[in-house]
Amino acid sequence: MRRGLIARSFVELPDAVFDARLDRVRTAMQGAHFDALVIYTNNTRPAGVSWLVGFVPYWSEALLVVPREGAPYLVVALSFRVKSWIERTSRIGEVVHTPRIGLKAAQRIAATRPDAAVGIVDFDGLPAGIADDLREGGPGLALRDASALFAVLRAKADPAEIALAVRAAMIAHQALIAARGDTLNAMIAGVESEARRLAAEEIYIAAAPDLERESRLMRVEGEAALGKTFALRATVAYKGTWVRLVRCVCQHSIAQEAAARLAQAVASLPSDRGFSGFRSWLVEGARMAQPLDPLIGSRLNAAKPPPPGALVSVQGMLMIDGRTVLVGAPALIGQSGETASLIVDPLFD
């Protein structure tokens, strides 16, 4: 349930950005002989549709249909009353409202070509009710998984997305600086308030209130006692782009060393060799629809290394001078021959 600012910026996301992304998708569709591409979105899995048309559902669900020719259209379960809001906040020519989005999308596609080849991003993960309705609405349609096709295109960030990620990272940084007060809840309130005032689309705050006792991060309900060292993680969305940033409140020299070791480890990405000294670590990024999909890390068996040019969020746990330290920040994977780099300083004074 999104509660932050959802507004389209014609400066940060002009039409040309969306047009270029759509052109790349259409070229790939032609290569795969797809007549249409279907991408599902809800507020947990918005990263495919928001990347193509800017639409972020605060509630409910939708399917974006990209025909091989003609304008994309959005089939939404949201009611007609929010049509103007959808049109204001995204670049979409036509919005179709129906409670059975799979049925309507299939009927529209089949009306053009009853035996159309339809690529579906993350077909396996598509809600069963929608998959059933797609089959009912277009019994002659050939439904195929288009995850690999889409992931190749989605994973690499273009300049507009990099700029949004930098903005999201700056919001997270300023928000974490605003973690002040005597209690953990006061600090969390400060972070929440600052991020939303700076126009975050969403923020999730997790805390490890006492790193001497527990290094895992949780969402705080009620009040939690603060230890001598603790950590806060801000997961911030800004216009469809998500980043994570960690602030560890500990001795400054230890935080400095942790930040330096994170930067050094990031520089080796997409190789994982830089993380050998970490107790645990994780690299996440957008592949298809989930904004921060786990890609590589100490808990992942099957790795999906980020490609050159991908935006990722990196976090890890270190032991420095016998102390547990959490550190994390977003990074940009270099193009061929370039070194990956953090896009915001994970250090807080």
Add this chain to the structure above:
Amino acid sequence: MLAEERRQRLLAAMREAGIGYMALYGNAWQGDYLRYGADFGILEGHGIALISAGGDVELFLDSAVEAERAELEAPLVRVHFAADIVRAVGVRLDGVANDRTAAAPRRLLPHWLTDAARSFKLADATALLDKLLMHKSAGEIAAVRRAARIADEAYGEFRRAVRPGRRQFEIVADIEAHLRRRGCPDNFMIIGSGGKDVFGMTPPSARQIAAGDLVTTELTPAVEGYFAQICRTLVVGSASAAQRRAFGVFVEALEAGIAAVRPGARAADVARAENDVFRKHGLGEYTTSQWTRVRGHGMGLFADSKPHILEDVTTVLEPGMALIVHPNTYHPEVGYIVLGDAVVVTELGAEVLCQTPRELFEVAA
């Protein structure tokens, strides 16, 4: 304690239905089924809980950070991080394919798991879970009641936050910060501001509050996962005669709706009571789906639970149900107005949980 109570109720229902394994799906939009069985409030990615008739609960999550959080927040559950959650759950269900397996809500489950080619067949247990979700225990109602108190306080903060020149998202920032300060981790909130040009509420925009605006909000904080909602409207400056007249219709409709809440009544009766007031005032058109979504809904582990309060919903109200009655809709003279109170169905009728007066509040212009 609430989690254990829910688990026991679920196991009893599974036994009665002859279900050996139950798969409960959840994501941040619709997380109530998952939370009921696994006591985890999911924020990112997919989550699927597998509950055995013997009482074991396994929770599969495809987000590594969520898996870490679940290990801490749901310590009685066996957590599995599985980047390919669909296959991981499939492998687990292959191992119990000889048992009777079911899922809720089956329509949201990743479709690969419901494909006919699987070794297991997941029956649809959504109605079974819906019944559990709607009929709350005393402990669950107590959590809703606490959430309603927080909603009242948050609306007081909302009235303080609304000032001319402020942008909608800045007001929401104040409310969310207020809730975090109170230790309340979750809230569903939408907002509207303006006049006849406003047809509903949405997430906040950058629109500035102006003198004369009607400012509407639906605030829905959660306690231990249980949401309670309040809907109110305020005016920036002094309310006009038209605004007061229009608001009077909503007060009358809300009172009529709440009066219709009693055991044995149907959700449709509540909606009809609200809508009849609008029809009496010549505003029947504004009770249709073109202008309004629902005339209220259930509350609990989801902010928008069943039953939906609509004239074609025949769900019978019973003690232990929690609802919001809200005749929110567009008024042609002044714009969109909201007014709604959280209630609990008791043997005697409705117990109103919200204590904020049913006023058209005024704030300084």
